Amino acid sequence: MTAVPVEVRRLLRRVARTLAWGQAWAWAVRGVTIAAAASLAWALLGTVIPLSLPPLLVLAAGLAAALLLALARGVLPVRDLAPAARVADAELRLRERVSTALDLATGRIPATALADQVLRDAAATARDALPGARLRPAWPGGTRRALLVVSLAALASVLVPGFSLPATPARETAVRIKREGRRLEQVAKQLEQLARTERAPQARRTAPEVRSLARELQRERMDRSAALARIAALERQLEAARRQLSQRIGEALNPQAPAQIPESLFRPTTTLDQNIRQLRELAARLSQEQNVEGQRDDLLAQLAQLSQSGEGQLPIEARRKLEEARRKTEAGDTAGGREALTEAIQELEGLRAVLADENALRMTERELERSSMRIARGAGPESAEEVERGETRTAPPGPGTKRLQEQEGEAVGAPPQPGPNEGSTPGQGKIAEKLGPQSPRLDAEAQRSRVRGQEGQGQLQTTELLGPGRKQPARAPAVNVSPLVVRRADEHMARARVPADLRAVVRRYFLALAQRR
């Protein structure tokens, strides 16, 4: 083996790099075509089966993967220079000088007496070719097809989602999505009601968003992936808002450990409500001047108890106000005490509104999650929880069911027993005997009768007719000949010395035979 001349090596490296990128491009085209075709198929499949991934996402992921793969192909180093040598020879019209030199240098072909001259010749040719050695950019095959498939896939991923074929799981899921839309509309109404009664500002702001989502779900073309995405987006939004509210509540109750919120606060009848009622009562008592003197001790004791026992249950500011009210009342400043008490009540009412908001968001999140689960499950059996709540509709009893159950002496609603072979309900038993008596038969014997003919009378005469025969197809039809016989015949004909002017005649004859077959 000898060394490849430097000029040849430089030329080959340049060509090899171009080839690698060309191949990368071809890979990209092929990969893009496959990804687009897969996305197209995915979009069409979505009209039959509910799918969680949108076709546009499949298309984008496929395209990204194909392009990454192609990029990797283009960047990878080229080791075998033989293909580059062949292409360089062909494209730069080097008359196979470079590839022969490379083969000689690498020992792929045995060295000859002229090997040195081949190498010198290749080096000189490469030197001349190097300055303008630019390969024409090759347009990889299938580029147009790739563009077409990508366009179709993009169109399909925009237009097809939401369409579903009748009597398919996809259609059932679409129905389910609409149903969930209607249900969420009810949830939105509940939220509005709650916002009015509880004066919950966040609930008031959330209700239109839930209603908007509900209406979107009831639109004609809404597929599962889009519905789930919309619900998930709103869920995330509500989760963030709820976290903020929780943070505020925690800070109001205990600034040192804001995350710890007592569970009792979230119960519908909370300690907070009781406290507010109690404080209002105390405030009313303070307003009555004549009772103040007589019941001061009792009032002060209640205030002290409230401010002390409300640690972790009442906002710190409210407790401070309660303490202030107690001190002022004790000092005889009834007006000041009442004012502080009123401020404490306002603090508590503020917290109550925040808690109502938090509860409303929590409820909405739960409903959204439920809808999300139902849509994701599609047309499958509903959960035990739904069955318990009577949300699943039982199949209406068939005609005759009631009568059948009454006959059997069972309560309506009990599962059917393996039963009689009558009525219109599907029986579970087997027919052991024929139903009813046998129908009457004709009491008669079969008789065989025939009509007798009459023998002909007269003379029998035979005449021989001479004349042309009637044209009719041959009795032995032409059949396919065994391929072995055909081959032998061909070989014999090829060997036979058929005069040149008669060959055409013979050929026509055999072609006519072949047509008759």
Place this chain on the structure above:
Amino acid sequence: MEPEQFRQTFLRLKAEIQKVIVGYEALIEEVLTALVAGGHVLLEGVPGLGKTLLVKTLAQALELHYSRIQFTPDLMPADIIGTNVVMQDEAGRRFFEFQRGPIFSQIVLADEINRATPKTQSALLEAMQEHAVTAAGVHNMLEEPFFVLATQNPIEMEGTYPLPEAQVDRFLFKLRVLFPALDDLVKIMDRTTGPELPAVERVTSGATILAMQTLAREVAVAAHVKDYVARVVRATHPEGEGTASMAKRFVRYGASPRGAQALLLAAKVRALLAERANVSFEDLRAVSLPALRHRVILNFEGEAEGADPDDIVRNALEETPELTRVRR
């Protein structure tokens, strides 16, 4: 011998022959290519086109032993090879002595080879393939370089014996001698009907031709070029992988491995003439018709349709890609 010397000798030889033979530049070049490649040539053409003159001129330019055998139906193998003749010495004793036939030359013109019987035609087989003759159990080597040029008339087929495939396959080239162009015809008349006939000088010797043959075999061939030769030859066969469409329809038997050898050897000579020490696809394409046309045996349909083996070879070249494994 150096490649440049090879080229100069070839061109001088060609120029010398062109002193006598008007036109037919490609034909002369192909005949010389076959000579340098160490093969034999079958010339096909109607009478009077200068086939015999070409061979005679070549022999004169090379100063080699030349013999002409006119093939006729009654020609016997012994008439070509030679025979044992009873001789008598001075003492009156009789003995057999081998009398060499006309095959014992360096340039043999087998004129109208298809007029002799296949038995006689076969007498050339051993000589053409092994450059040796066996007569009465004695193996006689022929003097090198040994070059057979056979002629046949493609039109007058009455009373002829077509060459068997084995015989045809031994010719490196089959060349078609076409009717000269109008200008060339005028020149032929001028040159041959005047008072003086052009004289041919000796350009080179047999030893130089042998050196040229040796050098031609040293030309390098890239692996994928050899692969292409094999695929082209394979494409002329009616069955198998890579068969060309016309071969599938019109061919009974495709080119033999000798076809591949002929193609490559001739391409090597052409590469040297193009001042290259390696074979290119262009060289192969240039010599493919004369090297392969006589090795493609038509089937009955091909004969009946009048398919031309040249078209079949061209079709095989067209349908065989030069680069197979490289994708751009």
